[in-house]
Amino acid sequence: MSSTHPSPAPASRVLVLNSGSSSVKYQLLDMRDERRLAAGLVERIGEQTSRLKHSPLHSGGESRERTGPIADHEAALKAVAEELAADGLGLDSPELAAIGHRVVHGGKHFTAPTVIDDTVLAEIERLIPVAPLHNPANLTGIRTARALRPDLPQVAVFDTAFHTTMPEAAARYAIDVETADEHRIRRYGFHGTSHAYVSRATAKLLGKDPSEVNVIVLHLGNGASASAVRGGRCVDTSMGLTPLEGLVMGTRSGDMDPAVIFHLMRVGGMSADEIDALLNKKSGLIGLCGDNDMREIRRRIDEGDEQAQLAFDIYIHRLKKYIGAYYAVLGRVDAIAFTAGVGENAAPVREAAVAGLEELGLAIDGELNAVRADEPRLISPEYARVAVAVVPTDEELEIATQTYALVAKKS
Numbered sequence: 456m457s458s459t460h461p462s463p464a465p466a467s468r469v470l471v472l473n474s475g476s477s478s479v480k481y482q483l484l485d486m487r488d489e490r491r492l493a494a495g496l497v498e499r500i501g502e503q504t505s506r507l508k509h510s511p512l513h514s515g516g517e518s519r520e521r522t523g524p525i526a527d528h529e530a531a532l533k534a535v536a537e538e539l540a541a542d543g544l545g546l547d548s549p550e551l552a553a554i555g556h557r558v559v560h561g562g563k564h565f566t567a568p569t570v571i572d573d574t575v576l577a578e579i580e581r582l583i584p585v586a587p588l589h590n591p592a593n594l595t596g597i598r599t600a601r602a603l604r605p606d607l608p609q610v611a612v613f614d615t616a617f618h619t620t621m622p623e624a625a626a627r628y629a630i631d632v633e634t635a636d637e638h639r640i641r642r643y644g645f646h647g648t649s650h651a652y653v654s655r656a657t658a659k660l661l662g663k664d665p666s667e668v669n670v671i672v673l674h675l676g677n678g679a680s681a682s683a684v685r686g687g688r689c690v691d692t693s694m695g696l697t698p699l700e701g702l703v704m705g706t707r708s709g710d711m712d713p714a715v716i717f718h719l720m721r722v723g724g725m726s727a728d729e730i731d732a733l734l735n736k737k738s739g740l741i742g743l744c745g746d747n748d749m750r751e752i753r754r755r756i757d758e759g760d761e762q763a764q765l766a767f768d769i770y771i772h773r774l775k776k777y778i779g780a781y782y783a784v785l786g787r788v789d790a791i792a793f794t795a796g797v798g799e800n801a802a803p804v805r806e807a808a809v810a811g812l813e814e815l816g817l818a819i820d821g822e823l824n825a826v827r828a829d830e831p832r833l834i835s836p837e838y839a840r841v842a843v844a845v846v847p848t849d850e851e852l853e854i855a856t857q858t859y860a861l862v863a864k865k866s
């Protein structure tokens with residue numbers, strides 16, 4: 456042991472937890488240089504076949520996997536804490552400055568990252584009915600992390616925050632004002648952390664300041680949403696009161712005539728809960744063709760499967776409608792950015808979404824579109840008036856950055 460005691464470096468690590476309905480994604484970052492020290496994923500929580508994959512990035516060691524039942528989000532987080540501890544990166548480390556949590560629904564109230572106290576927890580809980588798949592998991596993540604490190608700041612970074620700049624004309628539904636206000640019914644929008652990160656990264660790719668560019672961001676993951684961003688501020692987005700509205704998603708219907716619901720109740724004899732499950736879990740791509748993974752759908756199309764082709768066509772048709780709609784909302788578009796699992800990886804989706812839009816100044820270069828890379832890149836030909844870009848999202852880095860900025864400011 457050394458006899459001198461240099462003063463300890465200020466804590467600079469942030470653990471980010473992104474708790475989904477049946478999964479937890481996590482990353483531990485050192486915010487001095489934004490280096491990722493560890494990352495991982497727990498999948499299929501609550502099933503017999505749960506899986507935890509942990510990558511100790513700081514040491515360059517092999518990824519480790521645990522399989523077997525993980526009953527709930529609390530057990531999942533405890534398993535994550537054990538994996539981190541096994542790498543010498545445990546939650547008891549004095550170098551940990553804060554834990555940042557993705558919280559999907561923040562309502563109208565939360566417009567910025569927020570240090571979590573009992574009042575904030577109560578508000579996230581109150582919003583469960585409008586994010587039933589997401590907010591309960593986020594809450595369990597927060598409560599478990601708090602129990603493990605009660606002394607540490609826990610920060611909530613809300614999916615809805617970036618969208619709070621939307622004008623009323625975009626955020627309000629055309630329903631009776633009193634009823635809407637009583638029940639706080641309006642468009643909140645989601646995936647905001649991703650839309651914010653990607654719109655900024657797109658401006659950077661164009662060599663411009665975010666305030667100078669208008670971007671349509673297409674976040675196409677399992678959940679999917681589009682947004683219109685003018686000069687760095689969101690002016691419209693496709694998800695609404697809940698993450699069900701808008702694009703066709705892996706398991707969610709997106710837009711449809713709301714009267715479908717009354718019809719299913721009155722004529723189909725279904726309950727509200729049954730219809731909720733139908734539209735959120737058994738619709739979208741999986742409802743249309745039995746698969747929600749775009750890789751599998753493309754494989755089936757290549758084999759001539761007509762059902763998979765129709766599901767793909769419906770997905771693309773909707774996407775195109777939103778590109779057109781947001782083009783009109785923005786008036787001038789500088790770039791369209793594709794992001795998230797499908798947007799970053801599925802070249803045929805990008806090609807089909809932009810096909811036929813040459814009159815709008817949109818085109819894709821087939822060779823550039825086929826390139827696989829982890830970096831933001833342009834896939835439009837030089838002559839095109841509107842840049843088309845593939846911009847990998849990094850919600851975890853964005854959450855860590857916002858979390859660290861908040862706790863560094865307070866300390």
Ligand SMILES: Nc1ncnc2c1ncn2[C@@H]1O[C@H](COP(=O)(O)OP(=O)(O)O)[C@@H](O)[C@H]1O
Nearest residue numbers: 675676677678747748749750795796797800801
């Ligand atoms: N190589 C690929 N080609 C086409 N689609 C892909 C590829 N890799 C991932 N995907 C799609 O991305 C989806 C997951 O996206 P992701 O952004 O990770 O979603 P989420 O965060 O909602 O879980 C998968 O369901 C799959 O449809």
Ligand SMILES: CC(=O)OP(=O)(O)O
Nearest residue numbers: 559645646677678698
């Ligand atoms: C809000 C939402 O849809 O999130 P995810 O895509 O993670 O399900």
Ligand SMILES: [Mg+2]
Nearest residue numbers: 676677678795
């Ligand atoms: Mg996602």
